[in-house]
Amino acid sequence: MKRVSTATAMVALSLVMAGCVTINIYFPAAAAEKAADRIIDEVWQLKPGAEAKEGESAK
Amino acid sequence: MKAAWKFLMAMGLFAATLVFAQGNLEVNTPAIAALKASMADRHAQLAPLYASGAVGLKSDGSLAVHDANAVPLAQRSKLNTLVAAENSDRAALYREIAAANGHPEWADDIRRTFAQRWIDKAPSGWWVQDQRGWARK
Numbered sequence: 001m002k003r004v005s006t007a008t009a010m011v012a013l014s015l016v017m018a019g020c021v022t023i024n025i026y027f028p029a030a031a032a033e034k035a036a037d038r039i040i041d042e043v044w045q046l047k048p049g050a051e052a053k054e055g056e057s058a059k
Numbered sequence: 060m061k062a063a064w065k066f067l068m069a070m071g072l073f074a075a076t077l078v079f080a081q082g083n084l085e086v087n088t089p090a091i092a093a094l095k096a097s098m099a100d101r102h103a104q105l106a107p108l109y110a111s112g113a114v115g116l117k118s119d120g121s122l123a124v125h126d127a128n129a130v131p132l133a134q135r136s137k138l139n140t141l142v143a144a145e146n147s148d149r150a151a152l153y154r155e156i157a158a159a160n161g162h163p164e165w166a167d168d169i170r171r172t173f174a175q176r177w178i179d180k181a182p183s184g185w186w187v188q189d190q191r192g193w194a195r196k
Contacts, residue, residue: 005063006063009063009064009066009067012067013066013067013070016070017070025162027162027165027168028084029168029172031083031084032084032165032168032169032172033172033176034083034084035083035084035086035156036169036172036173036176037176037180038086039086039091039095039152039173040173040176040177040180041180042095042099043095043098043099043102044099044102044180045099045102046180
């Protein structure tokens with residue numbers, strides 16, 4: 001009986017792990033959009049906060 | 060039996076961490092930081108060129124010369140150099156983000172995402188490209 005439960009646990013575990021791997025191969029579009037926005041804000045200096053910090057350290 | 064449940068529980072927590080990690084893209088590597096700095100630096104020179112229409116944002120996430128006549132003849136080769144340098148940084152940025160996340164094959168998806176966001180975030184007056192061609196925002 002004990003051996004059967006352990007086997008069941010192992011099967012459940014492998015299913016969970018396989019599920020995670022499966023999720024991870026899809027391109028995370030929403031996360032990519034957020035990352036793009038952050039990088040574009042920095043490159044184009046659209047967020048005044050980042051500029052002000054650099055200005056202060058220059059003074 | 061008890062040990063098996065504890066083990067399952069621990070693995071469940073581990074799985075939850077994986078799912079959470081999935082919600083973000085890694086963009087903080089030294090290579091990405093260097094590319095961002097180089098692009099932010101170049102932007103000081105590019106900003107007036109976007110505004111005058113000399114360069115525009117393409118729908119594939121790169122830049123192109125849109126109206127070379129907006130720039131004096133003497134500065135046109137510099138214009139081309141700037142556009143080429145920016146495009147090479149952008150291509151490297153898309154590649155680096157994909158590689159930093161362990162999925163080099165995502166580079167094209169990342170390029171498409173950026174293409175859309177560059178255009179969405181461009182101030183009015185800049186030239187952008189869509190399926191029908193160039194348009195002024």
